[in-house]
Amino acid sequence: MSADFWDLLLTALEEGAEPRWLARQGRWWLSYREIDESDFDLFDWAQSLREDGFEVELSPVLLAGRRGQPEAMRLLLRCLCNGQYPALNVSGDGASLCLSAAGFAAQVGPLAVTLAERLNAQLGGEDGHLFSCPCPSTTTGPAPVDRETLVRSTMGDTEFEKELIETFLEEGRRQFASLSRNYAAPTLHSLKGSAAMVGALRLADLLGEQEHALEKQRLPLLQAEFARVVEWLEGHLEG
Amino acid sequence: MQIYLVEDSPTQALAVKRNLMQLSDVKIKVFTDGLEAYRGVLEAKPDLMLMDLILPSLHGLALCRLLKFNLDYKDIPILIFSSITESDIADQARRAGADDFLPKPFDPAELLRRVQGMIRSLAEAKA
DSSP: OOHHHHHHHHHHHHHHSSHHHHHHTTOOEEEESOOOTTHHHHHHHHHHHHHTTOOOOOOSEEEEOOTTOHHHHHHHHHTTGGGOOOEEEOSTTSOEEEOOOTTOOTTTHHHHHHHHHHHHHHHOSGGGOOEESSOHHHHSSSOSSOHHHHHHHHTTOHHHHHHHHHHHHHHHHHHHHHHHHOOOHHHHHHHHHHHHHTTOHHHHHHHHHHHHHOOGGGHHHHHHHHHHHHHHHHHHHHO | OEEEEEOSOHHHHHHHHHHHTTSTTOEEEEESSHHHHHHHHHHSOOSEEEEOSSOSSSOHHHHHHHHHHSTTTTTSOEEEEEOOOOTTHHHHHHHTTOSEEEESSOOHHHHHHHHHHHHHHHHHHHO
16 A cells, blocks of 8 residues: 555645535545445446456445546555455544554554544544544444353353354354345344344444444444454454 | 244354253254244144244244134244334234243343243143
8 A cells, every 4th residue: 555545635635624525625535325426437446456456345435536536536446455444434523534444454554543643633623523543443442242241141151152152253244244235124133133142232232223224334334343343252262 | 842943043043042951851943934933833833932023034923923813823832032122012022922022132041931931831721
């Protein structure tokens, strides 16, 4: 990942003041929305990156480019390679940009931290704009799994606990793959119950919210929380 | 005693089944689909049923109503459990004919108590 991308992003943000205002000024921005007429360019770029040997996925994050900035779009698409992409936190005032360090390659993580620092220096403080890397949820807040709930579900039987965790991990992976194809309430509902069973209470809450809201753009958030749960449970199994 | 458990989530089915295995002389058969469970009952009538509500093919409430409407099966005690948060879901379950309702997430010990209670009632009814 080159430093050029970050300079480009910073330049665009500096000129546009903040991510949301970028949209009004017709500049490129990160958003969870349906892909608009830019999508043909988007898929072409994604395809060309694949042909270059990158593993590319298109996330629900919309990349809308100012016409004439294909290079900027291409560079931003590179950010999607191997699941490394900025997550825009649209909750609250909608102006906090959370750059997730989870899954970032070593050379990208430090750049993301630098970006967050520079953005904070320019835009932070006033109006509550905060840019943090890694995302606060990955370093603070409740643990992804509540041990007490897990012990209660398994009645303290460690062998059964192992079996239950393995079953949940398999079910979770399968259901998230299903959600990527079809973001359906029954799947969210079923997974919610399973998450609660193993003590993944925050994940269960998020799934419960989405069961009613059905906002597919929130899928990356759910996936990120599931990744935390997986990491915790696999670590727990290893002892 | 034959118990049918209708639950499409492998994790939840495993947890419930393991919990119920604390009961003596119990065989538990798991169905992951409402229609499949209904067909299962037609093939071999269980002593007791536990079911989730959101199921593939046939919703738990519909399954419960079908069974309770059938003279041959209306006496099967049915416990419904669900994490549906509608305030009247317990009433809906009872109106569908369920003998008991347990909201999820539930304490495994509570589930066991409820099932033991249903088994006792069955035994008393037979005596």
